Amino acid sequence: MPHYADFHRRSIDERDAFWAEQARLIDWQTPPQQVCDYSNPPFAKWFVGGTTNLCHNAVDRHLAARGQQNALVAISTETNTERAYSYAELHQEVQRMAACLQALGVKQGDRVLIYMPMIAEAAFAMLACTRIGAIHSVVFGGFASSSLATRIEDAQPVVIVSADAGSRGGKVVPYKPLLDDAIELSAHKPAAVLMVNRGLAPASLRAGRDHDWATLRASHMDTLVPCVWIESTQPSYTLYTSGTTGKPKGVQRDTGGYTVALASSMRHIFQGNPGDTYFCTSDIGWVVGHSYIIYGPLIAGMTTILYEGLPIRPDAGIWWSIVEKYKVTHMFSAPTAVRVLKKQDPAYLSKYDISSLKALWLAGEPLDEPTATWISGALNVPIIDNYWQTETGWPILTLCNGVEQQPSRFGSPGKAVYGYNVKLIDEATGEELTVPNQKGVVAIEGPLPPGCLQTVWRDDDRFVNTYWKSIPGRLIYSTFDWGIRDADGYYFILGRTDDVINVAGHRLGTREIEECISSHANIAEVAVVGVADQLKGQVALAFAVPRNTTGLETPEARAALEAEVMKVVDGQLGAVARPARVHFVTVLPKTRSGKLLRRALQAVAERRDPGDLTTMEDPAALQQIKDLIS
Ligand code: AMP
DSSP states (O other): OHHHHHHHHHHHTHHHHHHHHHHSSSOSOOOEEEEEEETTTTTTEEEEEEEEOOHHHHHHHHHHHHHHHEEEEEEETTTTEEEEEEEHHHHHHHHHHHHHHHHOOOOOOOEEEOOSSHHHHHHHHHHHHHTOOOOOEEOOTTTOHHHHHHHHHHHSSSSSEEEEEEEEEEEEEOOOHHHHHHHHHHHSSSSEEEOOOOOSSSSOTTTTTTEHHHHHHHHHOOOOOOOOOETTTTTOOOOOOOOHHHOOOEEEEEEEHHHHHHHHHHHHHOOOOOTTHHHEEEEETTTTIIIIIIIHHHHHTEEEEEEESSSSSSSSTTTHHHHHHOOOOOEOOOHHHHHHHTTTTTTTHHHOOTTTTOOOEEEOOOHHHHHHHHHHHHHOEEEEBOOOOTTTSOOOOOOTTTOOOOOOOTOOOEOOOOTTTEEEOOOTOBBBBSSSOEEEEEEEEESTTTOOOOOEOHHHHHHHHHHSSSSTTTOEEEEEOOOEETTTTTTTEEESSSSHHHHHHTTOOOOOHHHHHHTTTTTEEEEEEEEEEEEEEEEEEEEEHOOOOOOOOOOOEEHHHHHHHHHHHHHOGGGGGOEEEEESSSOOOBBSSSBOOOOHHHHTTTTOOOOOOTSSSSEEEEEEEHHEEE
């Protein structure tokens, strides 16, 4: 087994030879002519000239050897349903969905927006798109109409695939009214909407635009839809993520590079083998869901579990009962979920036979040491932290135990993953920090490895200016995270350098929430900051200045306005973006030039020292916030 340091070094110093080897892990219709074209930095083109298909590698490729093996098991503790699809059945369902999309006019290169709960049809829709070369754009089902509208407008989908409703903790959330509102709000109108009816909420279909999936599917039961061979650099999907402005960015992923990156990660990071069972508790609306619920495990010929429900319903043993029943070998979750489980009766962990489990991977937010220690003791398997972003599509930092077993250090997601030339940079000078334990911005020297974003959808300038120009004098990719590296190459992530916050592993732009709150008629100004929270890592707190304070003297009146503001956030962005509290103040802390002192505000909200305040306009502003927090 090669030593990991050599493996990583080769991936950088002998980049093309290294990735040419990895490219053999997947099927190509035409082999690539050039491994990496980096003649126009920072735009990297991977496996140029090669043609392949993501759906072929995830589904068709396995038919001969494992057609009868379970490919996808959809479990819902919300509807108490469970359905397994073999690779042969998945192949058939994906073709039916692809035929429906084609019947609705979808062609290669068209966008299809998928706004769905965690049901098998969502996976069929994603795979059907990549099968026919349509670009999917999955929007998290927890987002409400205005978030959805922005994404519809940007992606300009020909078709939207949706469902009557999602369900969370037993509460049905109808999707159709949100979708109808979003289409109404958006300047772009899709030609058709394909609706999956789960029988959870009545959904009226608009004649001429909306189609019922079951009816359309019935006329395509035996339609064969072959995979379209796609040029490696053609986009496979876009996925929106929050940034520092209110406008979400469409992260654009290629086809060949992504397929190779995932295939390679399944081997070197996850040590996944065909026939293993992978249970990732994320959601298809997030990047982890794309890579490690749908594509990664299927590319590796594993069985993947798609789970709709909470980790503690019907009780806190539900995940472990799934591990026992399906002999789950690989599990992937987020620290928040583990912190939720930690508060439950530990007896649930010993109730089931979980001896099939080889390791638990956790990502999405910092994994604190007490949580890691607790779950490690409870499961008695390696707990492997991994750090990455929507933009990268697969881990930047972790331990590649498929290359060399290395000990975990709790609090650290591990070392730079092969292919990533990770550097710590001094924010002010742009210089590389090479001495151990110095704090800097975590940055990646180009080209980004296969699988990472190619660009921002339809906005090359935004891609370059946002990610590659933030460090003075250098064209280098910024993660916008602070980090340090110890003498052995283990990194520690210390939080964001920008206004993005992370609530329970979900990334939210504070500006987006502020814009939404400001749309309330009685809010003049608002600042949203992320503050530390024991369970969710961070929560959003809003400090708002009302336009009219008459009538707001009583706690009841303020509580009523707070509830109204939260309702606006729920309605426009979704409950996922709802602040934990909305506090009302008369003035926000600003500099004399009018710039919001966000870091000082956050410090006070976390009961920390706000630091140097000499540039502050009105010192009373922070005092008000201190009084509210205490
Ligand atoms: P997202 O694009 O939603 O996956 O969010 C990416 C951001 O989440 C990163 O830039 C980090 O701030 C944070 N993050 C993800 N994984 C980890 C981790 N393992 N440890 C610390 N922070 C993480």
